[in-house]
Amino acid sequence: MAEAARVAPPEYGAFPAYVRPAVTGIETQQILAVSQTALGDKSVIPLWYGESDVPTPGFIRKTAEAALEAGATFYSHKRGTPELRGALADYMSDLYGRGIAADRVSVTASGMSAIMMLFQCLLDQGDNAVIVCPVWPNAQSVVRALGGEARFHALDRMPEGGWRLDVEALKQKCDARTRALFVNSPNNPTGWVLPAEQIAELLAFARERGIWIVADEVYARMVYEGRAAPSFLEQAEPDDPVLIVNSFSKSWAMTGWRVGWAVHPANFGDLLGNMIEFNYSCVPPFVMAAAEVALKEGEPFVGQMIDYCRTGRDIVAQRLPNLPHVADFETPEASFYAFFRVEGTQARTLAFAQELVRTAKVGVAPGTAFGPGAEGWYRLCFAQKPETVAEAMNRLEGALTRL
Numbered sequence: 001m002a003e004a005a006r007v008a009p010p011e012y013g014a015f016p017a018y019v020r021p022a023v024t025g026i027e028t029q030q031i032l033a034v035s036q037t038a039l040g041d042k043s044v045i046p047l048w049y050g051e052s053d054v055p056t057p058g059f060i061r062k063t064a065e066a067a068l069e070a071g072a073t074f075y076s077h078k079r080g081t082p083e084l085r086g087a088l089a090d091y092m093s094d095l096y097g098r099g100i101a102a103d104r105v106s107v108t109a110s111g112m113s114a115i116m117m118l119f120q121c122l123l124d125q126g127d128n129a130v131i132v133c134p135v136w137p138n139a140q141s142v143v144r145a146l147g148g149e150a151r152f153h154a155l156d157r158m159p160e161g162g163w164r165l166d167v168e169a170l171k172q173k174c175d176a177r178t179r180a181l182f183v184n185s186p187n188n189p190t191g192w193v194l195p196a197e198q199i200a201e202l203l204a205f206a207r208e209r210g211i212w213i214v215a216d217e218v219y220a221r222m223v224y225e226g227r228a229a230p231s232f233l234e235q236a237e238p239d240d241p242v243l244i245v246n247s248f249s250k251s252w253a254m255t256g257w258r259v260g261w262a263v264h265p266a267n268f269g270d271l272l273g274n275m276i277e278f279n280y281s282c283v284p285p286f287v288m289a290a291a292e293v294a295l296k297e298g299e300p301f302v303g304q305m306i307d308y309c310r311t312g313r314d315i316v317a318q319r320l321p322n323l324p325h326v327a328d329f330e331t332p333e334a335s336f337y338a339f340f341r342v343e344g345t346q347a348r349t350l351a352f353a354q355e356l357v358r359t360a361k362v363g364v365a366p367g368t369a370f371g372p373g374a375e376g377w378y379r380l381c382f383a384q385k386p387e388t389v390a391e392a393m394n395r396l397e398g399a400l401t402r403l
């Protein structure tokens with residue numbers, strides 16, 4: 001099985017007492033290894049992270065301020081206020097046209113922490129999770145930090161372009177120690193969307209084998225056609241082995257607020273509630289008030305975010321495929337990333353991304369950060385002001401012309 005290109009863990013030096021090797025062995029995050037090259041250089045255009053430059057809208061910020069003023073400064077409900085859980089249940093029921101009860105919903109301090117806590121519930125030492133890649137790197141690190149094995153299953157690159165999941169091959173990666181299939185759709189970094197038919201196949205397999213599906217749907221609304229990407233929530237029954245991760249970070253421009261949610265079977269709620277208690281007790285109540293208003297009044301804003309990203313996407317789609325050495329770029333149908341190859345760089349993907357920071361003053365993420373099979377690929381986030389995206393393209397053109 002192909003191994004991901006790994007970067008050595010940082011040199012920590014000696015600790016005064018024992019620290020778990022599963023934790024010290026976590027490699028340096030490759031995106032960080034690129035961004036550190038800039039060392040506070042303000043002239044670099046940073047397209048390496050998964051974040052737009054759009055500030056959280058005023059109506060959300062003001063709600064948090066008002067909640068703080070009104071005294072929302074105490075411990076709150078660990079799985080989220082009844083108001084926010086109810087609003088989430090209504091939001092998803094409306095979006096997916098199927099009743100989703102509030103007892104299946106838990107508010108979490110971000111999508112990231114939902115992933116951590118779900119895996120804390122699922123993995124014993126030596127268990128494995130099969131992770132569909134290329135994918136945002138943190139899920140694999142969580143699995144490793146918990147003493148599990150992150151087992152990759154790479155999407156197939158189609159000769160005509162685009163990505164495809166080979167479900168039969170994925171099934172072959174599972175064994176008696178497989179506790180979860182981690183699937184991120186819409187996908188970061190490729191923009192690939194898991195089709196409804198394959199959701200059905202994965203669901204049938206998970207039921208039959210008693211394996212959890214952890215479906216990371218944080219880009220569910222970041223689609224350029226339609227209202228949302230196909231979701232496991234459209235097909236799963238309440239007691240199916242399906243755990244959904246979602247977040248306010250992307251579609252509501254709330255990355256710094258650290259608020260997301262999970263959907264799970266009702267009886268899983270108490271487990272997750274315990275994990276929330278042991279990790280951070282509750283999401284701050286003023287943040288939950290803001291998240292509630294984001295859901296209830298934020299639909300126009302979600303639409304504006306998509307239009308904003310579409311503009312960035314169009315600039316990239318017009319320019320990037322025409323740059324020297326750029327290959328295999330397709331306009332993504334979802335998420336806010338361009339994922340593309342630069343010919344001749346596969347043996348030095350991380351180094352080339354670092355070189356681009358120094359020479360082009362543009363920060364991109366190296367494909368090797370996202371699992372095996374993406375050597376020579378790069379990801380950039382186009383959820384930025386049109387002039388920023390255009391200038392990044394100018395700079396890339398200069399650097400790639402000199403390559």
Ligand SMILES: Cc1ncc(COP(=O)(O)O)c(C=O)c1O
Nearest residue numbers: 050110111112136188247249260
């Ligand atoms: C695929 C994916 N899942 C989860 C997250 C986590 O989002 P957050 O922790 O901000 O909610 C991200 C953030 O980049 C992501 O790209």
